[in-house]
Amino acid sequence: MRPILLIDFGSTYTKVTAVDVENAKLLGSAAAYTTVQTDVNDGLANAVTRLEEQTGKLDFAERYACSSAAGGLRMIASGLVPELTAEAAKCASLGAGAKVVKTYSFELTEDDAAEILAAKPDIFLLVGGTDGGNKACILNNAHVLAEAGGSFPIVIAGNRNAARECERILAGREVYVCENVMPKFGTLNIEPAQQRIRDIFLNRIVRAKGLTKASELISGILMPTPSAFLAAMRLLADGTKAQSGIGELIAVDVGGATTDVYSIADGMPDHPGTILKGLPEPYVKRTVEGDVGMRYSIHGIVDAAGLDTVAAISGLAAERVKELVDFLGTHTDTLPNTPELETLDEALAGCAIRTAVTRHAGRIEETYTMMGLAYAQTGKNLMNVERLVVTGGSLIHTKNTGKIASYALYDPKDTASLKPRKAELLVDRKYILAAMGLLSEHYPEAALTIMKEELENDGLAE
């Protein structure tokens, strides 16, 4: 069988991976600068040339691509109560691979409308109210969006008893009605909205972002990159009918601008009597920390962890950390090419992981009663998850991956946070995970075999 080419159009790099599906082997991978401004095919051609320098000339049978170029899939969502439908809307958007620019709750104002228009989202997700519940908010928000104008598509996934009226209010706009993200109180139903978001991405956004030129050569641009990554993680955890997966896992992708955390885990409590609080948690969950990243969001890492903590971990003086962080925040291309920058980057990556995983994981509260302890859990219990997958430059290009990754684990100083007790560490040294997610659409067996083979087992993080 001829090889298959997997392409990831990133905001900076276009990464290509060649695979021999029949033998489930990675043939090679390479990257070149993304060229959205001119013609994305240029960057793609450059990357393929580099790839073929390693492998020799390849005659591809199929080509599949994912994309986070041109800002990725940028979404804005609005719901009613912040912890309920607004959170469900955010959760649905993130799970569909979107970059959530902002989530609004309660009634949108004129000022919000102006802000939304200026932000130019690719898709707006309009929700609010359980089925048969509150209608006033979503109807008001439909009116505000109708008056605001703009041309972005709107997905309506709120109270079903208000959906058609919202559609009428938004007549003339590109509107899609789908099932409520929270049909009953305490029930999440995010897949229908996510499927709709993916369809819109394929049919409309890929074209709008000038990626269609590429798509003539490509069998399909299948999904946004985070969505491909999520597909890979789900496959790795759950396996296929023929091949078992590795079980529940957490994956962390520390980037320059954001840190993404994925968990494929049911997250149920350890103690049978524990009371579950808040929104139910999806088995496959993605969170994105927009204020936690190694360069563009470097200040967010320090704000969350504290300057003294970063200084203590890196062994540098606080003033020096501050100086370097300011420098790196403006010189975002800087690589950690001195011993000082190397130790600082490692400390920052550790803090980024700790903040992002702590925000992703659930928490447990203890209440003392005269009869003993009672527990209330909010979010996912990840304490029993035993595999941790890590990717991102700061974790791949270092010998100290294990030390950095251990910041994802249970912290005796924060016992309420339900992070893994100990985990086997799997490192995406060759940056293949998004490609494997793409491959899994048609060739899940090969994708799973390759991931098991190529993810480097870095031992136990404790």
Added chain:
Amino acid sequence: MSNQKKLVIGVIGADVHAVGNKILYHAFTDAGFEVINLGVMVSQEEYIAAAIESNADAIVVSSLYGQGELDCRGMREKCDEAGLEGILLYVGGNIVIGKQPFDEVEKRFKAMGFNRAFPPGTPPETTIEALKEDLHVEG
């Protein structure tokens, strides 16, 4: 769309007495109400959030462990703040510590903005009748 009246129920504060809550859930459901049951250890904010999303007609608060008065304080004001003006608020269970004359207890809870407060041992039927009366449900 159904005309079923909607109730949000739960046991307030750090209270874990779960049995009465389950009984009330079944009794109210059987009586024809749509019941959103938040279970035990429910904060004021959780009742309010559930009532907003579901457009509920009433919030029925249980308190069994004796701290009801503390836990219920400010609830009406928060409802008003959240746009739930006029929502029916009930409280019952063992809402205060020990044996206090109930008419005084009732007075205090009414002053806090609860429409009705019920003494210990009130059977579900009494509550259902009161709900039907206050929410103008036939039968």
